[in-house]
Amino acid sequence: MxxxxxxxxxxxxxxxxxxxxxxxxxxxxxxxLTYQGLKACAMSLIKxxxxxxxxxxxSNSSVMAAAGATNNVSPYNFNFGxxxxxxxxxxxVAIRIVFIMTLxxxxxxxxxxxxxFTRIVIVFSFLRTALSLQxxxxxxxxxxxxxxxxxxxxxxxxxxxxxxxxxxxSAGQITSQEALQRATxxxxxFMLKQARAKDVEVFxxxxxxxxxxxxxxxxxxxxxxxxxxxxRTGFQMGFVIFIPFIxxxxxxxxxxxxxxxxxxxxxFISMPLKILLFVLVDGWALLVRSLAVSFTQ
Numbered sequence: 001m002x003x004x005x006x007x008x009x010x011x012x013x014x015x016x017x018x019x020x021x022x023x024x025x026x027x028x029x030x031x032x033l034t035y036q037g038l039k040a041c042a043m044s045l046i047k048x049x050x051x052x053x054x055x056x057x058x059s060n061s062s063v064m065a066a067a068g069a070t071n072n073v074s075p076y077n078f079n080f081g082x083x084x085x086x087x088x089x090x091x092x093v094a095i096r097i098v099f100i101m102t103l104x105x106x107x108x109x110x111x112x113x114x115x116x117f118t119r120i121v122i123v124f125s126f127l128r129t130a131l132s133l134q135x136x137x138x139x140x141x142x143x144x145x146x147x148x149x150x151x152x153x154x155x156x157x158x159x160x161x162x163x164x165x166x167x168x169x170s171a172g173q174i175t176s177q178e179a180l181q182r183a184t185x186x187x188x189x190f191m192l193k194q195a196r197a198k199d200v201e202v203f204x205x206x207x208x209x210x211x212x213x214x215x216x217x218x219x220x221x222x223x224x225x226x227x228x229x230x231x232r233t234g235f236q237m238g239f240v241i242f243i244p245f246i247x248x249x250x251x252x253x254x255x256x257x258x259x260x261x262x263x264x265x266x267x268f269i270s271m272p273l274k275i276l277l278f279v280l281v282d283g284w285a286l287l288v289r290s291l292a293v294s295f296t297q
Contacts, residue, residue: 096176114187114223116153116194116295118230119237120146123291126238130245131278132271149288153295157190184219191226192217194295199232200225233294241287245274 103110111117124142128134151158161183169179192200192214203221204212252270256262277283 111147111150113227114191115150116230116291117146117150118227119234119294120149120291122231122234123237123241123287126234126241127287130238130242131274132245132267149291153292154190157186161186188215188217188219188222191222195222195226195229196232199229202228237290237294244277248273248277 124146165179165182168174169176203225207221249266249270253266256264256266
């Protein structure tokens with residue numbers, strides 16, 4: 001490689017340039033040698049690992065062959081199959097386990113749709129909207145309170161299921177199928193008592209069952225009828241909750257307009273008044289009592 005020197009460059013500058021070029025060339029050669037050395041070392045390690053792997057495989061196969069010759073057993077054995085229980089009782093236990101796992105996956109839907117949880121959550125949601133509160137109380141707190149209130153309201157039904165179905169089944173007096181029928185009967189009575197006849201008739205007509213006694217209605221008709229009735233009742237109670245708070249918004253808006261404070265949002269004034277009114281009349285106790293009484297009538 002030729003390096004052309006500028007004609008007017010000083011001698012000291014030319015010497016320093018030549019020295020730097022030599023240094024860079026030596027550094028490049030050193031890096032190339034280092035890379036080649038690392039590459040050769042890596043290839044040697046890979047070859048050594050392959051040799052050790054082949055040696056281990058041959059050693060293992062010889063040991064297995066010797067063991068097979070000694071025990072008169074094939075050195076390699078691979079089985080894939082499904083062993084079914086031979087006793088009927090074991091089959092029944094397996095079916096019960098599968099059924100219990102299925103119930104665990106459907107437990108949230110059962111709690112939300114076949115109990116009083118739906119109506120309670122709807123009413124709580126309407127209350128928070130009527131108070132003009134976006135995130136207070138928190139959704140987790142409202143759902144937790146609704147769950148405990150659901151357990152309180154459903155306690156009589158759960159006690160009857162425990163006394164008539166779970167306890168006899170645990171004592172071995174009845175079979176699992178009979179226990180399920182008894183528990184379903186108590187849930188059927190609760191849902192039919194709370195559901196409106198008109199809502200249940202809608203699904204009876206859709207299923208084309210014809211005139212049927214309430215005790216003979218299938219659960220696929222009772223459950224959606226009960227859910228529809230709960231939605232309707234929850235919206236009716238929410239409308240009643242909205243009425244006093246709408247009056248407060250109306251009065252506050254009229255007062256602000258009469259004072260000429262049209263630029264002031266009425267929500268800033270009405271929201272504290274709503275909260276004050278709700279606390280003074282002990283709104284939480286009234287609401288919870290109304291919800292509990294609505295399921296006992």
